[in-house]
Amino acid sequence: MSSETSTPSPAGGRKPRVAVVFGGRSSEHAISVVTAGAVLSAIDRTKYDVLPIGITADGRWALTADDPERMAIAERRLPSVDDLAESADGGVLLPVDPTSREVVYTEPGAVPKALGDVDVVFPMLHGPYGEDGTLQGLLELSGVPYVGSGVLASAVGMDKEYMKRVFTSFGLPVGPYEVIRPREWENDPAAARKKVVEFAAEHGWPLFVKPARAGSSFGISKVDDPAGLDEAIEEARRHDPKIIVEALLRGREIECGVLEFEDGPRASVPAEIPPVTAHDFYDFEAKYIDSASGIVPAPLTEEQTARVRELAVRAFDAASCEGLVRADFFLLDSGEFVINEINTMPGFTPISMYPRMWQESGVSYPELVDRLIQAALRRSTGLR
Structure with a gap:
């Protein structure tokens, strides 16, 4: 291209x-x-x-x-x-x-x-x-x-709770989650803890406890039972007072890049994040220190590839994004794709997944940078 x-x-x-x-x-x-x-x-x-x-x-x-x-x-x-x-x-x-x-x-x-x-x-x-x-x-x-994206899309893309609410309203599939708001934990931690335990009774352990508005896997803990819940919540709260708790989704981690062209957003070939053997999950150390590598393109069927690319563009549009987005999915054992989150400013080094997906799609790293700058120069500021 x-x-x-x-x-x-x-x-x-x-x-x-x-x-x-x-x-x-x-x-x-x-x-x-x-x-x-x-x-x-x-x-x-x-x-x-x-x-x-x-x-x-x-x-x-x-x-x-x-x-x-x-x-x-x-x-x-x-x-x-x-x-x-x-x-x-x-x-x-x-x-x-x-x-x-x-x-x-x-x-x-x-x-x-x-x-x-x-x-x-x-x-x-x-x-x-x-x-x-x-x-x-x-x-x-x-x-x-x-x-990149404007005020609204950037805010939605940062807040995992409202991101999921937007996706749900647009008919995109999301996994089970629960939210602990700052006042809930500060005023009645026992009630907040009970809410999470009841969520686990419905969806099973382990759970992932995350800051609602953070990235790069900072503050995320995998919790196997109620005994580890308080420590995980306090760790997440070091990064954000609002906490989101997600059920474990069993399946493959699939990512897809979206880039805005003059005729509208297009999706890249998807990538897969394979299981990391040296880490409990795909955390900060695995991503940036040990440089765990994804598979590009992901080994998917033509139908699966088409489906995840469609969902990625739909997520881009649902959140009113502009410029670029990396959309992260789980391909469940049932064969269904579930969107986990979008990132409106994804990791952007040449070995990061977003540029690698576009490299495989025919857009080199320098071309990708140039295309984003030119799109921004054409775009006027103001309400979006």
């Missing part, structure tokens, strides 16, 4: 300027840095000017080194924006006036320095305070185009 070329050019004939924003305040800070490093390596510098902006773990926006090698996981050490920031005190300010796209750099005791206009933001943040609609809302107010 060839890259799209009908992108409007900035005034004056200059190259479009792309601000790659990464890091952030969530527990997925390091994964965001790794993802941004891969994107910085792939952006065509003959076609775009690039401005790397990192958000530290405490929320400071920093001008960072444009050095993808320092943004990779090295010897099991996770990178951070603090290691890349050009100054420990300097800060980057996005425009707050929709009539201006000029980015400004400030340092204590110094005159603010204009860094020039930004034409599009590539937000590589994962998790809360970035992937959940908060950054998207800021960019909408600023009038700056950006890659």
Whole structure:
């Protein structure tokens, strides 16, 4: 598939300027840095000017080194924006006036320095305070185009409870789940615990206890009996006060990428995540440290492949997504597909499942990055 070329050019004939924003305040800070490093390596510098902006773990926006090698996981050490920031005190300010796209750099005791206009933001943040609609809302107010889904779709894609409610309302199959809201656990943990035990009596042990609004498998526990429930809930609450409890679905883990083309969203070939023998489930260590690898394309029948691709596009449309989505499914032993969740800003390194699925579908990694930037440049900001 060839890259799209009908992108409007900035005034004056200059190259479009792309601000790659990464890091952030969530527990997925390091994964965001790794993802941004891969994107910085792939952006065509003959076609775009690039401005790397990192958000530290405490929320400071920093001008960072444009050095993808320092943004990779090295010897099991996770990178951070603090290691890349050009100054420990300097800060980057996005425009707050929709009539201006000029980015400004400030340092204590110094005159603010204009860094020039930004034409599009590539937000590589994962998790809360970035992937959940908060950054998207800021960019909408600023009038700056950006890659990926808007405020509503980003928020829905981050909250596992409301994501499942949206899917159900659109007739998409989801697995059994229960929610523990913050006040339930804080005011009456015994009642919340009883609710989960009753859920397990109906659907069986083990259960998966998860933060409702987190990713990269942070805070997830597999619970085999009531004795492990409190510890699992407290672990999940370290990442999010709202908890979702899911029944174990017996089957194969299948993923499918969705990418927005000019004529609408299309699905990639699907992939399969095989069982991980060194881990209890596909957790953070398996994904990012030990680099457990998926199978692309997934060994499915033609009918199964067509079905999961159809469901992936339906999920993309149900949540009003834009740009890109990775949709995760279970293929049950009964032969039915059940959607587990979508990720509106999936892992994006060249070895991540989303780019690998599109590589197998005929879109190379650099083409994928370029296609997303061009789609964002064509899209106007405002209500979506």
